[in-house]
Amino acid sequence: MIAQTPKPPYYAVIFTSVRSELDDEDYEAMATRMVELASQQPGFLGVESAREDVGITVSYWDSLEAIKRWKAHVEHREAQRLGLERWYSTFKTRISRVERDYGI
Protein backbone atom coordinates (compact mmCIF):
# COMPACT_ATOMS: atom_id res chain seq x y z
CA MET A 1 0.00 0.00 0.00
CA ILE A 2 2.96 2.28 0.64
CA ALA A 3 4.94 2.56 -2.59
CA GLN A 4 8.41 1.01 -2.54
CA THR A 5 10.25 3.85 -4.20
CA PRO A 6 14.01 4.00 -4.87
CA LYS A 7 16.48 6.39 -3.27
CA PRO A 8 15.62 10.03 -4.19
CA PRO A 9 15.61 12.02 -6.33
CA TYR A 10 12.49 10.91 -8.17
CA TYR A 11 9.18 12.62 -8.99
CA ALA A 12 5.76 12.63 -7.34
CA VAL A 13 2.52 13.66 -9.04
CA ILE A 14 0.09 14.70 -6.32
CA PHE A 15 -3.44 14.56 -7.70
CA THR A 16 -6.06 15.93 -5.30
CA SER A 17 -9.73 15.89 -6.24
CA VAL A 18 -13.29 16.30 -5.01
CA ARG A 19 -15.88 14.11 -6.70
CA SER A 20 -18.95 15.63 -8.29
CA GLU A 21 -22.36 14.72 -6.90
CA LEU A 22 -22.98 12.81 -10.09
CA ASP A 23 -23.26 9.12 -9.33
CA ASP A 24 -21.42 7.28 -12.03
CA GLU A 25 -20.57 3.62 -11.81
CA ASP A 26 -18.08 4.03 -14.62
CA TYR A 27 -15.92 6.12 -12.32
CA GLU A 28 -14.60 3.30 -10.13
CA ALA A 29 -13.83 1.13 -13.15
CA MET A 30 -11.96 3.95 -14.83
CA ALA A 31 -10.04 4.83 -11.65
CA THR A 32 -8.96 1.20 -11.24
CA ARG A 33 -8.04 0.98 -14.92
CA MET A 34 -5.94 4.14 -14.74
CA VAL A 35 -3.88 2.77 -11.83
CA GLU A 36 -3.39 -0.49 -13.72
CA LEU A 37 -2.43 1.34 -16.90
CA ALA A 38 -0.11 3.80 -15.13
CA SER A 39 1.68 0.84 -13.51
CA GLN A 40 2.56 -0.46 -16.97
CA GLN A 41 4.15 2.78 -18.18
CA PRO A 42 7.91 3.21 -18.48
CA GLY A 43 9.31 5.15 -15.54
CA PHE A 44 6.44 4.32 -13.17
CA LEU A 45 7.69 3.74 -9.61
CA GLY A 46 4.53 3.28 -7.54
CA VAL A 47 1.22 4.79 -6.45
CA GLU A 48 -0.66 5.51 -3.23
CA SER A 49 -4.32 6.48 -3.05
CA ALA A 50 -7.04 7.29 -0.52
CA ARG A 51 -10.37 9.11 -0.61
CA GLU A 52 -12.54 10.60 2.14
CA ASP A 53 -13.92 14.12 1.63
CA VAL A 54 -11.03 14.66 -0.69
CA GLY A 55 -9.27 12.09 -2.85
CA ILE A 56 -5.48 12.03 -2.95
CA THR A 57 -3.54 9.91 -5.42
CA VAL A 58 0.22 10.20 -5.45
CA SER A 59 2.05 8.49 -8.29
CA TYR A 60 5.84 8.24 -8.40
CA TRP A 61 7.97 8.45 -11.54
CA ASP A 62 11.62 8.32 -12.45
CA SER A 63 11.60 11.42 -14.69
CA LEU A 64 9.56 14.38 -15.90
CA GLU A 65 9.58 12.76 -19.36
CA ALA A 66 7.81 9.69 -17.99
CA ILE A 67 5.15 11.95 -16.41
CA LYS A 68 4.71 13.83 -19.68
CA ARG A 69 4.28 10.60 -21.66
CA TRP A 70 1.72 9.29 -19.18
CA LYS A 71 -0.24 12.56 -19.31
CA ALA A 72 -0.35 12.25 -23.12
CA HIS A 73 -1.38 8.57 -23.16
CA VAL A 74 -4.52 8.32 -25.30
CA GLU A 75 -6.58 6.30 -22.81
CA HIS A 76 -5.45 8.53 -19.95
CA ARG A 77 -6.42 11.61 -21.97
CA GLU A 78 -9.94 10.26 -22.31
CA ALA A 79 -10.06 9.70 -18.53
CA GLN A 80 -8.82 13.27 -17.97
CA ARG A 81 -11.57 14.57 -20.24
CA LEU A 82 -14.27 12.65 -18.36
CA GLY A 83 -12.76 13.75 -15.05
CA LEU A 84 -13.00 17.38 -16.10
CA GLU A 85 -16.50 17.06 -17.57
CA ARG A 86 -18.21 14.67 -15.17
CA TRP A 87 -16.38 13.19 -12.23
CA TYR A 88 -14.64 15.98 -10.38
CA SER A 89 -16.14 19.18 -9.04
CA THR A 90 -12.59 20.35 -8.50
CA PHE A 91 -9.07 18.97 -8.73
CA LYS A 92 -5.45 19.99 -8.57
CA THR A 93 -2.38 18.28 -9.98
CA ARG A 94 1.03 19.09 -8.57
CA ILE A 95 4.27 17.91 -10.13
CA SER A 96 7.02 17.67 -7.54
CA ARG A 97 10.56 16.40 -7.17
CA VAL A 98 11.16 14.22 -4.11
CA GLU A 99 14.43 15.33 -2.56
CA ARG A 100 14.50 13.21 0.57
CA ASP A 101 12.52 10.44 2.22
CA TYR A 102 12.55 8.39 5.41
CA GLY A 103 10.28 5.99 7.23
CA ILE A 104 10.00 2.54 8.72
Next chain:
Amino acid sequence: MIAQTPKPPYYAVIFTSVRSELDDEDYEAMATRMVELASQQPGFLGVESAREDVGITVSYWDSLEAIKRWKAHVEHREAQRLGLERWYSTFKTRISRVERDYGI
Protein backbone atom coordinates in the same frame (compact mmCIF):
# COMPACT_ATOMS: atom_id res chain seq x y z
CA MET B 1 -10.47 20.60 1.19
CA ILE B 2 -8.04 21.21 -1.64
CA ALA B 3 -5.27 23.46 -0.39
CA GLN B 4 -5.12 26.94 -1.91
CA THR B 5 -1.41 27.06 -2.55
CA PRO B 6 0.52 29.91 -4.20
CA LYS B 7 2.29 29.77 -7.55
CA PRO B 8 5.15 27.21 -7.46
CA PRO B 9 7.80 26.63 -6.41
CA TYR B 10 6.86 25.56 -2.89
CA TYR B 11 7.34 22.37 -0.90
CA ALA B 12 5.12 19.35 -0.23
CA VAL B 13 5.61 16.86 2.60
CA ILE B 14 3.91 13.63 1.57
CA PHE B 15 3.25 11.54 4.68
CA THR B 16 1.91 8.07 3.91
CA SER B 17 1.02 5.68 6.71
CA VAL B 18 -0.70 2.45 7.66
CA ARG B 19 -2.35 2.39 11.07
CA SER B 20 -1.49 -0.31 13.58
CA GLU B 21 -4.24 -2.68 14.70
CA LEU B 22 -4.05 -1.00 18.07
CA ASP B 23 -7.29 0.81 18.76
CA ASP B 24 -6.42 4.10 20.34
CA GLU B 25 -8.89 6.90 20.82
CA ASP B 26 -6.05 9.32 21.44
CA TYR B 27 -5.02 8.94 17.81
CA GLU B 28 -7.82 10.99 16.23
CA ALA B 29 -7.43 13.78 18.77
CA MET B 30 -3.70 13.92 18.14
CA ALA B 31 -4.12 13.84 14.35
CA THR B 32 -6.60 16.73 14.53
CA ARG B 33 -4.34 18.64 16.92
CA MET B 34 -1.32 18.20 14.61
CA VAL B 35 -3.21 19.66 11.62
CA GLU B 36 -4.33 22.59 13.79
CA LEU B 37 -0.82 23.14 15.13
CA ALA B 38 0.85 22.78 11.72
CA SER B 39 -1.55 25.42 10.36
CA GLN B 40 -0.22 27.90 12.90
CA GLN B 41 3.44 27.44 11.96
CA PRO B 42 5.34 30.02 9.92
CA GLY B 43 5.63 28.97 6.30
CA PHE B 44 2.59 26.67 6.35
CA LEU B 45 0.60 26.89 3.09
CA GLY B 46 -2.08 24.21 3.43
CA VAL B 47 -2.85 20.54 4.03
CA GLU B 48 -4.85 17.74 2.41
CA SER B 49 -5.63 14.43 4.05
CA ALA B 50 -7.51 11.17 3.39
CA ARG B 51 -7.37 7.65 4.80
CA GLU B 52 -8.64 4.34 3.47
CA ASP B 53 -6.30 1.32 3.59
CA VAL B 54 -3.50 3.81 3.57
CA GLY B 55 -3.50 7.32 4.99
CA ILE B 56 -2.07 10.17 2.96
CA THR B 57 -1.47 13.61 4.39
CA VAL B 58 0.17 16.20 2.19
CA SER B 59 1.22 19.44 3.84
CA TYR B 60 2.53 22.40 1.86
CA TRP B 61 5.27 24.78 3.00
CA ASP B 62 7.08 27.81 1.65
CA SER B 63 10.60 26.57 2.45
CA LEU B 64 12.67 23.63 3.65
CA GLU B 65 13.48 25.67 6.77
CA ALA B 66 9.77 25.85 7.65
CA ILE B 67 9.53 22.05 7.27
CA LYS B 68 12.59 21.55 9.45
CA ARG B 69 11.18 23.82 12.18
CA TRP B 70 7.86 22.00 12.14
CA LYS B 71 9.58 18.61 12.37
CA ALA B 72 11.48 19.86 15.44
CA HIS B 73 8.40 21.36 17.17
CA VAL B 74 8.24 19.87 20.66
CA GLU B 75 4.57 18.82 20.51
CA HIS B 76 5.03 17.43 17.01
CA ARG B 77 8.07 15.45 18.18
CA GLU B 78 5.94 13.80 20.85
CA ALA B 79 3.35 12.90 18.17
CA GLN B 80 6.11 11.49 15.98
CA ARG B 81 7.32 9.35 18.90
CA LEU B 82 3.82 7.98 19.54
CA GLY B 83 3.32 7.41 15.82
CA LEU B 84 6.48 5.34 15.67
CA GLU B 85 5.76 3.42 18.88
CA ARG B 86 2.02 2.89 18.74
CA TRP B 87 -0.06 4.25 15.90
CA TYR B 88 1.60 3.26 12.65
CA SER B 89 2.62 -0.19 11.50
CA THR B 90 4.52 1.53 8.70
CA PHE B 91 4.95 5.02 7.32
CA LYS B 92 6.97 7.00 4.84
CA THR B 93 7.68 10.74 4.71
CA ARG B 94 8.76 12.30 1.45
CA ILE B 95 10.00 15.87 1.16
CA SER B 96 9.39 17.25 -2.31
CA ARG B 97 9.59 20.50 -4.21
CA VAL B 98 6.48 21.37 -6.25
CA GLU B 99 7.66 22.61 -9.62
CA ARG B 100 4.36 23.01 -11.42
CA ASP B 101 0.64 22.74 -10.75
CA TYR B 102 -2.66 23.05 -12.59
CA GLY B 103 -6.31 22.29 -12.00
CA ILE B 104 -9.79 23.75 -11.94
